[in-house]
Amino acid sequence: MPMQRKRGACGYYLLVCILDCCWKLVCGQLSYSISEEASPGTSVGNLAKDLNINVQDLEARMFQLVSGSKRQYFDTNLKTGSLYVSERIDREELCAKATKCTVNVEAVMNSPLKLYRLEIIILDVNDNAPFFPEKLQTINIAESISPGGKFGIIGASDLDVGKNGVSTYKLSPNDYFAIDIHKGRDSVSAELVLQKALDREKQPIIRLTLTAVDGGNPPKSGTSQIIINVLDNNDNAPVFSNSLYKASITENLSVGHTVIVLTAVDADNGINAEVEYSLRGKGQDLILDLFQIDSLTGAIMVKGNIDYEENPAFEIHAQASDKGQPPMSAHCKVLVEVVDLNDNAPEITVTSLLNTVKEDAPVGTAVALVSVLDKDGGRNGAVTAVIVNESPFKLETNYKNYYSLVVNGPLDRENVSEYNVTIMASDEGTPSLSSSNTFNVQVSDVNDNPPRFPEPVINVYVRENSPVGAVIKTVSAVDADVGNNCQVSYSFLQSEKTASSSLVNINSETGDIISLQTFNYEELKTFQFKVQATDSGVPPLSSNVTVNVLILDENDNNPTILAPYSELGSVNSETIPYSAEAGYFVAKIRAVDADSGYNALLSYHLTEPKGNNLFRIGTSTGEIRTKRRMSDNDLKSHPLVVLVSDNGEPSLSATVSIDVVVVESTADIQTQFRNVPLKEDSFSDLNLYLLIAIVSVSVVFLLSLISLIAVRCHRTDGGFSRYSAPMITTHPDGSWSYSKATQQYDVCFSSDTLKSDVVVFPAPFPPVDAELISINGGDTFTRTQTLPSKDKVRIRFALQVLDMWGKK
Structure with missing residues (x-):
C-alpha cells in the first residue's frame, strides 16, 4: 500500500x-x-x-x-x-x-x-461505493407537464470523502427524461428534467435506472430504480417561493420550536390549488427523527435533540403537493446551520508515566501526561487546566490542551506517602463549564533515614554472679523508612569489638545483649561498649548508642578477721588485771568484707556462756571492754567467741575465739601492742617511764616519716607521697568501709604528728582488683599487705606507738 x-x-x-x-x-x-x-x-x-x-x-x-x-x-x-x-x-x-x-x-x-x-x-482510500438509501423511487408526473419541468430525486451517499465521494450521476437511455447535475463545494445533487411531452395513453409507466459514480480510481458506483407514473389532467404544480432556504438555530432547542416556514402556491383553482407540505420520506431518516413539518402552514419544527457536536448542519428536503387529480408536487431544499452552545464540560484524561515517584525525585520530574478536550467549538472549546489542591506538583504546558504533571517541590515519604492531585479544567464559554479529575501519586521510599535509638546512652544494671548466656538488655532502633530500608541489624562498633567480645555478645537480628561470662563485682565494677544499628538500604545508614554496664554487688563474701586474731592455729588470749574497772579495754577485733555498701557494713557480737555478764563489745567498733569490776566469784579465765556479721541479705558471718585471763597485778600483763590505750586510775612512775619512752620513739618515728615523705615527694615531684591503700567510705554509725584494691593515695601529716590523723586522698578510678576493709571507731588502719615491703615495719610500728600514746 x-x-x-x-x-x-x-x-x-x-x-x-x-x-x-x-x-x-x-x-x-x-x-x-x-x-x-x-x-x-x-x-x-x-x-x-x-x-x-x-x-x-x-x-x-x-x-x-x-x-x-x-x-x-x-x-x-x-x-x-x-x-x-x-x-x-x-x-x-x-x-x-x-x-x-x-x-x-x-x-x-x-x-x-x-x-x-x-x-x-x-x-482516504476508495473502499466504499456510492449507495442509495432507496433502491426504488416512485414519481408521479401529470401528462400535462410541459417539457423543461424538473423533478427531485433521492441522491446517493458515499462514506468516502473528497474525490472518492459521489462525483456524478448517470441516467439510463430513454425518450422522455434527462438528468441535470448540480455540483456544490461538498456535495453533488441531481434532478430529472422532462425532455418530451408525456402521453399517458401511449406509456403510463416509465422505468429508469439512476447510477451514482464516485471519483475514485478505479471508480465505484451504485444504482437506484426510478418509476415514473404518468397522471392525467391537473395542469399546474405548486411552486415554492425559493428553491433553497437557509436557517440558523442553536443547539438544544426545545421540541416544537419553529425553525423556518416554507411557502408554496398553486396556480390552479379549487381543490387543485390546495397545498399540503411534507418532508421527503426517503433518504433522510435522521431528518425525520429530528424535524417535522406542519402540513398546512409549512412550518418546520424541532422534533428531537439538536446537538452541535453530533451534527453542525442539516440538509432538509421538503415537498408541497396539491390535492388535484392526479396530484402534483414541488420540491425544495432547506439548509439549517446549528449554532454551538457551551453545553459540554471539558474532559480530562491522565496518562501515568511512572508507577511510583521516588521521594528524592528532582524538581521537574514528569509524573503523568494530562490531556484536556472539549467537544464544543470556538471559545466554548478553549480550556485551561490547574491543580486546585495543595501538593508538590504543577502542570506544565506542552501543546494546546496538553500538559505534563511534574514534581514542583521536595517529597518526603515519611511525612506523606501518597498524594491525591485534583486537576480542574475550565472552558471559556458563557457560562464557563468545568470538570475535575483526581490522580493518585504514590511516593516510593529511598534510604534517607538512619536507624535511631530512643536515647544516646543506655545504662544496664547487672547483678554479679548472674548466669552465663542471660540477656542483660535488648537494644532497639527504629527506622522511619520501609521495606529493606527499615530492616535493622545490630553489631558492636568495629573499633570496640575486641574489648567487648569476651564479655558480651549481641544478636544481630533482635538486639539482645547476652553475657558470655559471670561477672564479679570485686573484680569488675563497670565496662562500656557501643552498639551500631545498620539498615539494609543501599547505601546502608547507621547510628550508634553507648551502653554502660554497671555490675551490682551481691553479698557473696564472708567477713575476714584481721591480725592479730586472724592467724590460723594460734591461740588468741588477752590478760586483764583483777583491779580493772568497768569499761576497761580488753581487745579490739578488726574485720573486713570484700563486698561493698551494706553488704560490707559489719557488726560485732559476743556469743558468751549463759550468765556471763562481765564483758561487752562495741557493735560497730569491735572493742571488747569490761562491764563492771571483778569480784571474787568471777572465773579467772573467760573464753569469748566474737561473731562478726555483715548487713547483706542473707547475712554472712565469721567468728573468732579469745581467752581472757584475769591476773592479780598489771605487771603480769603481757603487752601485745594493742592499739587502744589502757585505762588506769592514777599517773604512776611506770606511766612516766612509758611516756618518756613513747615520746622518744615518736620523735624517731616522726623524723623517719618526714624523711620518707621527703624522699617520696622528691621522686614524684609533688607535694604528696603515693601509697597503695584501700578506698575509704564513711558510714553514719562511725565505721569506715575500704576497698581492698591496691590503689594509689597521697599521704601527708601535720606538724603535730602525734595528734594527727592519717588523711587519705583516693585516686580518680579504683582498679578492678579492689578489696573492702572495715576500720571501726578511732583505730588507725593497720592493714599493710599492699604497702611496699620496706615500709610495712615503719607504718606498723608508727601505728602501734600511736595506739599506746592514745592510751595515755
Whole structure:
C-alpha cells in the first residue's frame, strides 16, 4: 500500500517548544501520513532516525507512545525505532465525513524527559461505493407537464470523502427524461428534467435506472430504480417561493420550536390549488427523527435533540403537493446551520508515566501526561487546566490542551506517602463549564533515614554472679523508612569489638545483649561498649548508642578477721588485771568484707556462756571492754567467741575465739601492742617511764616519716607521697568501709604528728582488683599487705606507738 511521510513544523508548536526549554523539556512535532485499511505491522516511519535518537536509548529511556484515544492504532519497535500500524484503521469510523482525519500521538522519553508530538494523517482510500438509501423511487408526473419541468430525486451517499465521494450521476437511455447535475463545494445533487411531452395513453409507466459514480480510481458506483407514473389532467404544480432556504438555530432547542416556514402556491383553482407540505420520506431518516413539518402552514419544527457536536448542519428536503387529480408536487431544499452552545464540560484524561515517584525525585520530574478536550467549538472549546489542591506538583504546558504533571517541590515519604492531585479544567464559554479529575501519586521510599535509638546512652544494671548466656538488655532502633530500608541489624562498633567480645555478645537480628561470662563485682565494677544499628538500604545508614554496664554487688563474701586474731592455729588470749574497772579495754577485733555498701557494713557480737555478764563489745567498733569490776566469784579465765556479721541479705558471718585471763597485778600483763590505750586510775612512775619512752620513739618515728615523705615527694615531684591503700567510705554509725584494691593515695601529716590523723586522698578510678576493709571507731588502719615491703615495719610500728600514746 503506498505511503507518504512528511515532516511538519507548526509555528504554534515551535513557540511552545521554545517555552518548554525553561522547563527542561524537549519537544518536537513530526507529521506522517498513512492510508486507511493499512495492514497491521505496516511501517509508517522511523522515529529514531527522524527524531535523531540513538536506537539503543529507546529501551533504556523507556520510550513509549501515549494516545489520547482509547484505541492504540500505532506502536514503536524499540529495537529498530520503526513506527508501525498496530491495528486496523477505518477512516470513516474514526473521522466520519471530516475533510481531514488525523490521529495525534505523544512520544515520551525519560531520563531526561523529552516529549514529541506526532500528527498522523489518515488518507482516504476508495473502499466504499456510492449507495442509495432507496433502491426504488416512485414519481408521479401529470401528462400535462410541459417539457423543461424538473423533478427531485433521492441522491446517493458515499462514506468516502473528497474525490472518492459521489462525483456524478448517470441516467439510463430513454425518450422522455434527462438528468441535470448540480455540483456544490461538498456535495453533488441531481434532478430529472422532462425532455418530451408525456402521453399517458401511449406509456403510463416509465422505468429508469439512476447510477451514482464516485471519483475514485478505479471508480465505484451504485444504482437506484426510478418509476415514473404518468397522471392525467391537473395542469399546474405548486411552486415554492425559493428553491433553497437557509436557517440558523442553536443547539438544544426545545421540541416544537419553529425553525423556518416554507411557502408554496398553486396556480390552479379549487381543490387543485390546495397545498399540503411534507418532508421527503426517503433518504433522510435522521431528518425525520429530528424535524417535522406542519402540513398546512409549512412550518418546520424541532422534533428531537439538536446537538452541535453530533451534527453542525442539516440538509432538509421538503415537498408541497396539491390535492388535484392526479396530484402534483414541488420540491425544495432547506439548509439549517446549528449554532454551538457551551453545553459540554471539558474532559480530562491522565496518562501515568511512572508507577511510583521516588521521594528524592528532582524538581521537574514528569509524573503523568494530562490531556484536556472539549467537544464544543470556538471559545466554548478553549480550556485551561490547574491543580486546585495543595501538593508538590504543577502542570506544565506542552501543546494546546496538553500538559505534563511534574514534581514542583521536595517529597518526603515519611511525612506523606501518597498524594491525591485534583486537576480542574475550565472552558471559556458563557457560562464557563468545568470538570475535575483526581490522580493518585504514590511516593516510593529511598534510604534517607538512619536507624535511631530512643536515647544516646543506655545504662544496664547487672547483678554479679548472674548466669552465663542471660540477656542483660535488648537494644532497639527504629527506622522511619520501609521495606529493606527499615530492616535493622545490630553489631558492636568495629573499633570496640575486641574489648567487648569476651564479655558480651549481641544478636544481630533482635538486639539482645547476652553475657558470655559471670561477672564479679570485686573484680569488675563497670565496662562500656557501643552498639551500631545498620539498615539494609543501599547505601546502608547507621547510628550508634553507648551502653554502660554497671555490675551490682551481691553479698557473696564472708567477713575476714584481721591480725592479730586472724592467724590460723594460734591461740588468741588477752590478760586483764583483777583491779580493772568497768569499761576497761580488753581487745579490739578488726574485720573486713570484700563486698561493698551494706553488704560490707559489719557488726560485732559476743556469743558468751549463759550468765556471763562481765564483758561487752562495741557493735560497730569491735572493742571488747569490761562491764563492771571483778569480784571474787568471777572465773579467772573467760573464753569469748566474737561473731562478726555483715548487713547483706542473707547475712554472712565469721567468728573468732579469745581467752581472757584475769591476773592479780598489771605487771603480769603481757603487752601485745594493742592499739587502744589502757585505762588506769592514777599517773604512776611506770606511766612516766612509758611516756618518756613513747615520746622518744615518736620523735624517731616522726623524723623517719618526714624523711620518707621527703624522699617520696622528691621522686614524684609533688607535694604528696603515693601509697597503695584501700578506698575509704564513711558510714553514719562511725565505721569506715575500704576497698581492698591496691590503689594509689597521697599521704601527708601535720606538724603535730602525734595528734594527727592519717588523711587519705583516693585516686580518680579504683582498679578492678579492689578489696573492702572495715576500720571501726578511732583505730588507725593497720592493714599493710599492699604497702611496699620496706615500709610495712615503719607504718606498723608508727601505728602501734600511736595506739599506746592514745592510751595515755
